Amino acid sequence: MNYSYEQLHSFTLGMLSKIGCSEKDAVTAADVLLSADLRGVDSHGVARLSGYVRLWEKGRINPTPNVRVVHETPSTAVVDGDGGLGLVVAPYAMKIAIEKAKIAGTGWVSVKNSNHYGIAGYHAMQALDHDMIGISMTNASPLVAPTFSQERLLGTNPIAVAIPAKDQPPFVADMATTTAANGKLEILQRKGMDTPIGWVQDKDGNPTTSTSGVKDGGALLPLGGDREHGSHKGYALGSIVDIFSAVLSGANYGPWVPPFVAFLEPDPNPVGEGIGHFFGAMRVDAFRPADEFKAHMDNWITRFRAATPTPGNEKVLIPGDPERELEAIRMKVGIPLLDPVVKDLTELGERFGVKF
Amino acid sequence: MNYSYEQLHSFTLGMLSKIGCSEKDAVTAADVLLSADLRGVDSHGVARLSGYVRLWEKGRINPTPNVRVVHETPSTAVVDGDGGLGLVVAPYAMKIAIEKAKIAGTGWVSVKNSNHYGIAGYHAMQALDHDMIGISMTNASPLVAPTFSQERLLGTNPIAVAIPAKDQPPFVADMATTTAANGKLEILQRKGMDTPIGWVQDKDGNPTTSTSGVKDGGALLPLGGDREHGSHKGYALGSIVDIFSAVLSGANYGPWVPPFVAFLEPDPNPVGEGIGHFFGAMRVDAFRPADEFKAHMDNWITRFRAATPTPGNEKVLIPGDPERELEAIRMKVGIPLLDPVVKDLTELGERFGVKF
Numbered sequence: 288m289n290y291s292y293e294q295l296h297s298f299t300l301g302m303l304s305k306i307g308c309s310e311k312d313a314v315t316a317a318d319v320l321l322s323a324d325l326r327g328v329d330s331h332g333v334a335r336l337s338g339y340v341r342l343w344e345k346g347r348i349n350p351t352p353n354v355r356v357v358h359e360t361p362s363t364a365v366v367d368g369d370g371g372l373g374l375v376v377a378p379y380a381m382k383i384a385i386e387k388a389k390i391a392g393t394g395w396v397s398v399k400n401s402n403h404y405g406i407a408g409y410h411a412m413q414a415l416d417h418d419m420i421g422i423s424m425t426n427a428s429p430l431v432a433p434t435f436s437q438e439r440l441l442g443t444n445p446i447a448v449a450i451p452a453k454d455q456p457p458f459v460a461d462m463a464t465t466t467a468a469n470g471k472l473e474i475l476q477r478k479g480m481d482t483p484i485g486w487v488q489d490k491d492g493n494p495t496t497s498t499s500g501v502k503d504g505g506a507l508l509p510l511g512g513d514r515e516h517g518s519h520k521g522y523a524l525g526s527i528v529d530i531f532s533a534v535l536s537g538a539n540y541g542p543w544v545p546p547f548v549a550f551l552e553p554d555p556n557p558v559g560e561g562i563g564h565f566f567g568a569m570r571v572d573a574f575r576p577a578d579e580f581k582a583h584m585d586n587w588i589t590r591f592r593a594a595t596p597t598p599g600n601e602k603v604l605i606p607g608d609p610e611r612e613l614e615a616i617r618m619k620v621g622i623p624l625l626d627p628v629v630k631d632l633t634e635l636g637e638r639f640g641v642k643f
Numbered sequence: 644m645n646y647s648y649e650q651l652h653s654f655t656l657g658m659l660s661k662i663g664c665s666e667k668d669a670v671t672a673a674d675v676l677l678s679a680d681l682r683g684v685d686s687h688g689v690a691r692l693s694g695y696v697r698l699w700e701k702g703r704i705n706p707t708p709n710v711r712v713v714h715e716t717p718s719t720a721v722v723d724g725d726g727g728l729g730l731v732v733a734p735y736a737m738k739i740a741i742e743k744a745k746i747a748g749t750g751w752v753s754v755k756n757s758n759h760y761g762i763a764g765y766h767a768m769q770a771l772d773h774d775m776i777g778i779s780m781t782n783a784s785p786l787v788a789p790t791f792s793q794e795r796l797l798g799t800n801p802i803a804v805a806i807p808a809k810d811q812p813p814f815v816a817d818m819a820t821t822t823a824a825n826g827k828l829e830i831l832q833r834k835g836m837d838t839p840i841g842w843v844q845d846k847d848g849n850p851t852t853s854t855s856g857v858k859d860g861g862a863l864l865p866l867g868g869d870r871e872h873g874s875h876k877g878y879a880l881g882s883i884v885d886i887f888s889a890v891l892s893g894a895n896y897g898p899w900v901p902p903f904v905a906f907l908e909p910d911p912n913p914v915g916e917g918i919g920h921f922f923g924a925m926r927v928d929a930f931r932p933a934d935e936f937k938a939h940m941d942n943w944i945t946r947f948r949a950a951t952p953t954p955g956n957e958k959v960l961i962p963g964d965p966e967r968e969l970e971a972i973r974m975k976v977g978i979p980l981l982d983p984v985v986k987d988l989t990e991l992g993e994r995f996g997v998k999f
Contacts, residue, residue, distance in 0.1 A: 317826060360748030362718040363929040384762040391747050392716030397930050420887075433947060435956040439949055448883050458886070460879035466872050485872050492953030507987060510873050516822050516841050517866050522817035523962040524880075526947075527804050530814070531776075534939045539855040541946055558942060574753050574891040583890045586914060588895055591796060591882075597848030600791040606879040 289621030290627065294470075295333050298632065301641035302336060306343045307350035308372070316319045316374035319405040324622045326610040328461075330470030331406045336626045337635045339372065339403070341549035348372055348402060349485050353378045362391040365536050366398045370561060373404030373425070377564055381423070384568040388419055392573030397536035402407045402559035403427070404548050407447035408461030408610070414449060414568045415457050418577045421449040422567035424528040426538070428546045431465055432506035433522040434514055437492035439506040440541045443468055444528035449607075451571065453581035455588040459607030464525040472498055472507070485512025531565040538563030644985065645977030651689050652677050652989065657997035658692060662699045663706035664728070672730035675761040680978045682966040684817075686826030690984045693991045695728065695759070697905035704728055704758060710735045716815035718747040721892050722754045726917060729760030729781070733920055737766045737779065740924040748929030753892035757914040759783070759903050763803035764817030764966070770805060770924045771813050774933045777805040780884040782894070783856045784902045787821055788862035789878040791869055793848035795862045796897050797825055800884035807927065809937035811944040815963030820861045820881040828854055828863070833981075841868025885919055887921040894919030911983075 296317050303313035324332030342348045352371030356364045364383050368376035387394025404410065407423045414421025427442025439468045443463040450458040463469075467486045475482055476498035489495040492502030494513070501507055509521030533540035538559045545553035545562060571580045594603040624632075629643075636643035652673050659669035680688030698704045702769060708727030712720045720739050724732035736752045743750025762767065763779045770777025799819040806814040819825075823842045832854035833836055845851040846860030850869070857863055865877030889896035894915040901909035927936045950959040962981025980988075985999075992999035 358931060360926070360929040361746070363748040363925070365930050390717075392719035393749060393751055395925065395929075409843070414837050426669070428782060432953075433950065433959055435952050436947075436950040436959045437953050438950045440950055448879075450883075450886055460876075460883060462873075462876040462879060465875075466867070483871050488953070492951075510876055511822070512872055515839050516868055516872070517818075519960070519962070520816075520818040520820075520866055523804075523818060526814070526962065527806075527816060530806055530940070530943065534936060537931055537935075540939070542944055548810060548969070558939065569719070569751065570716070571891070573716040573751075574721050575714060575893055579893075583896070583914065584886070586888060587886065587896055589793075593850075594789065594792040594794045594796055595791055597788075597793050597844070603789055603792045604875070606882065 290622050291621045292321060292325065295324065295622060296360070298636065298641060298643055299336060301332060302340065302635065302639060305639045305641060306340060308375070309351065312372070312375045315378050316372050319374040319378065319409050322409045323406040325521065325614040325617050326406065326408065327613040328406045328470065329608035330468070330473065333337060333624070335403070337631050338547060338549070340467070340635060342402065345549045347545070347549070347553070352376070356383060362387055362393050362395060364394075365397045366396055368398055368401035368561060373401045373562070375422075376401040377404035377410050377566070378413070380564065381413045381421070381566045381568070384566045385414060385417055385419060386641035388568040388570045388573070389399055389417075393569045395566065396566045397531065397567070398564040399533070399538035401538070401564055402545070402562055404564055406448065406461060407445040408459055410566060411447040411449040411461070412457070412459060415451045416449055417568070418571050420451070420569040420571065423447040423564070424532055425564040426529045426532045426540060426544050426562055428544055429542045430469065430501060430507050431509060431525060432488060432492065433526075434509060434519045438542070441522070441525040441529055442544060443507060444525040446524065446528060450584060451581060452588055454577070455585045456611055457607060458584065458588065458605060459610065461610070464510055464521050464528060466510055466512045466521070468506065468599070469501070472501065485516065528565070533559060533563030534566065536563045644978050647977045648677060648681065648974060651978060652679065653688060654992065654999055655692060658696065658991065658995060661997060662696060664731070665707065668731045672728050675765050679762040681970040681973050682762065682764065683969040684762045686824070686829065689980070689988065692758070693987050694903060694905070695989060696948055698758065698903070701740045701905045703901070703905070703909070704810060704835045708732070717941070718743055718749050720750075720752045722752055724757035726756055729757045729918070729920070732757040733760035733766050733779075733922070734769070736920065737769045737777070737922045737924070740901060741770060741773055741775060742920045744791040744924040744926045744929070749923065750767050750886040751926045752922045753887065754893035755889070755892035757920055758848065758901070758918055760920055762817060763801040764805065766922060767803040767805040767814070767817070768815060771807045772923070774807055774927050776807070776925040776927065779803040779920070780888055781920040782885045782888045782896060782900050782918055784823065784900055785898045786857060786863050787865060787881060788844060788848065789882075790865060790875045791990070794898070797865075797878070797881040797885055798900060799863060800881040802880065802884060806940060807937060808940035808944055809934070811941045812967055813963060814940065814944065814961060815966065817966070820877050820884060822865055822866055822868045822877070823858070823863070825863065828857065837875060841872065853905060882923070889915060889919030891921065892919045899914065910959070928944055
C-alpha cells in the first residue's frame with residue numbers, strides 16, 4: 288500500500304517528538320529520513336524509524352544533543368555529535384562545511400559521536416543550491432570483509448558526490464563501497480532468489496550465492512567482488528571512508544563501529560566515540576566562474592546521455608537519474624511500504640500514542 | 644634483464660635534457676617516471692618515455708612551460724600547465740596544495756593544459772612527510788565505456804589516497820577506476836591468455852574475454868564489470884575524477900581528452916585545454932593532534948593486518964603493501980625491462996645520442 292509523503296513525514300515528526308527531540312531537530316531528521324523513501328533507498332527510510340527508537344530506549348541516542356565544533360581551521364572542522372541522531376548531526380556538520388567553503392573556498396568536516404545518518408546523497412545535495420560540489424561519507428557497522436579477510440571489518444561505507452549543472456539536473460552519485468548494498472540482498476531474500484557470485488562470502492570466507500550468507504556469519508564483499516575483479520579497490524575505498532570519517536574525527540573505526548541494531552551491544556573497549564561521518568563542500572567558483580562550470584557540466588551530461596547504448600539497453604544514465612525520477616513519481620503517487628514495515632510502524636505508533 | 648634505478652634515472656634525465664627540459668624539470672620528471680618502475684606499475688615508467696618524446700616531436704608537449712596559478716582562494720587553486728610534461732606540472736600543483744593546507748588546513752588544486760602525469764600514487768605520497776593526507780587523480784584518453792554505453796567516454800581515471808601512520812608504513816591506495824588497468828590486459832595479451840569476464844567489452848558492447856577487445860574497438864569496463872556487480876559505481880567514480888580534474892579546471896573531459904599516443908590526433912574541436920588532474924592535501928592536525936591520529940592509524944593497520952585470512956590466502960594486505968615491498972626489492976636487484984622496451988629505449992637513445 289502507498290502512503291503519502293506528508294503522512295509519513297508527519298508520523299515521523301510525531302514519533303521523534305515523543306522521544307524528546309526539539310521540533311526543529313525532529314523536522315530536520317524527518318526530512319532526511321523521508322528523502323530515502325522518496326529516492327527509493329527504502330532500507331534507509333521510515334523502515335528504520337523503529338530501529339532509532341529502540342536505540343534511544345537503550346540510552347544509545349541522545350534526543351537533546353549539544354552538537355558542536357570542537358576543533359577548526361579556516362577550511363576544516365571536527366564536530367562532536369554528542370550522541371545525537373545522525374539525522375540531526377549530519378545536516379549540522381554539512382552546514383559548517385558549506386559556511387567554511389563560502390570563505391575559504393572549500394570546507395571539510397569530520398564528525399565523531401554520531402550514529403546512522405540516513406542516505407549519504409541527501410547531505411551531499413545540500414551543497415547544490417550554493418553552487419558548490421557536496422561530498423558525504425560515513426562509516427557503519429562491520430558487515431564487509433576486506434579482500435582475503437574472513438572477518439567483517441568494514442561497514443558498507445557509502446560515498447556520495449553531488450555536482451551542480453545549469454539546465455540539466457545535477458550529477459548525484461550515492462553508492463555503498465560494496466558490490467551490492469545490504470538492502471538489495473534483503474530484496475532477493477524476500478523473493479527467495481540467490482545472489483550473484485561476488486556479493487557475499489560465507490562464514491568460512493568462500494564465495495556463496497545464499498542470501499542468508501551474511502546472517503549466517505558471512506560477509507558482504509567490497510565493490511569488485513573478488514581480487515581478479517578489483518575487490519582490493521572496493522576495500523581501499525571503504526577503508527578511506529572509514530579513516531576520513533572516524534580516524535580523523537576520533538570516532539570508532541573498523542570492527543569497533545557500534546552496531547545500528549539495539550540487540551547487539553557496542554564493543555566494551557571502544558577506540559573512539561560513536562560512529563563517524565565526513566563531509567566536504569567545494570565552491571565551484573573557487574576554481575572557475577560558476578556559469579562556465581555549469582555550462583560545461585551540461586555539456587558533459589548531454590554527451591554522456593547521448594552515447595550509443597549496448598545491446599538490450601535503452602540508454603546511458605547519469606548518476607542520480609533513477610533516484611530523481613523515482614522521487615517525482617513517489618511525490619505524486621505516494622511511497623509503497625511493505626506489510627512488515629506497516630505492521631512495525633503501526634505497533635510503534637500504538638506504543639507511543641502517535642496515530643499511524 | 645634488470646637495470647639499476649640509477650642507470651634508468653640517468654638515461655631518462657639525459658633524454659629529457661635533449662628535448663629541452665631544464666635540469667630541474669628533468670630531475671623532477673625522472674623521479675616521477677622511475678617511481679612507477681620501482682612500484683611495479685611498469686606500464687607508466689620508462690616504457691612510456693618514447694611516448695612522451697613522440698608527443699614532443701609532434702609539438703604536443705612544451706619542454707619549457709610557464710606553469711602557473713591562474714585562479715585561487717585560501718584553500719583552492721587552478722594551475723595552467725602550459726602544455727608541459729604532466730610529470731613536471733603535477734608535482735608543481737601538488738606543492739601548491741600542500742602550501743595551501745599549511746595555512747588553510749586543506750589545499751585543493753585542479754589542473755588544466757597538462758598531459759600524462761605518471762602514477763597517481765607518487766603525487767599523493769608527497770603529502771606524507773608533511774603529516775598530511777594526499778589525494779591525486781587524473782583523467783586520461785577515453786578507453787572506458789560507462790555502464791550501458793557502447794562508446795568509450797572515460798579514461799582509466801585513477802584515484803590515489805596516501806595517509807600517514809606512526810610506526811607502520813603509510814596507507815597508500817592507488818587504483819584505476821576500472822576493473823583492471825590497461826597494463827594488466829597487456830600482460831595477459833603477451834602470455835596469450837584470455838581476460839576474465841568483467842574486464843572488457845567488444846566493439847558491439849558485448850562482454851568478451853579477448854585481450855584484443857579494446858584494440859578492436861571495444862572498451863575497458865568500469866570497476867564492477869557489469870550492472871549486477873556494481874559497474875555503475877565504477878562509472879560514477881571515473882566520472883567524478885573526470886569532472887574534478889577537467890570540468891573544474893577547464894581541461895578537456897570525457898571523449899575530448901587528447902590521446903597519449905602521438906599517432907592519434909586530438910579532437911579538432913576541444914572543449915578545454917589539454918588533460919586535467921586534481922590534487923588534495925589535508926593537514927592531519929587540522930582535525931586532531933597528528934600524534935593521536937597517527938597512533939590510531941597504526942591501530943587501524945595492525946588490526947586489519949591481523950584479520951583471519953580466507954582459505955588459500957596467506958594474509959590481509961593494507962593498500963600500498965605490495966608496491967612498497969616491490970620497491971625495496973627493485974632498489975636492490977634492479978628493474979626488469981621487457982625485450983621490446985629495451986629495444987625501444989636503445990633506439991631512442993641512439994636517435995638522440997644518449998647512451999642507454
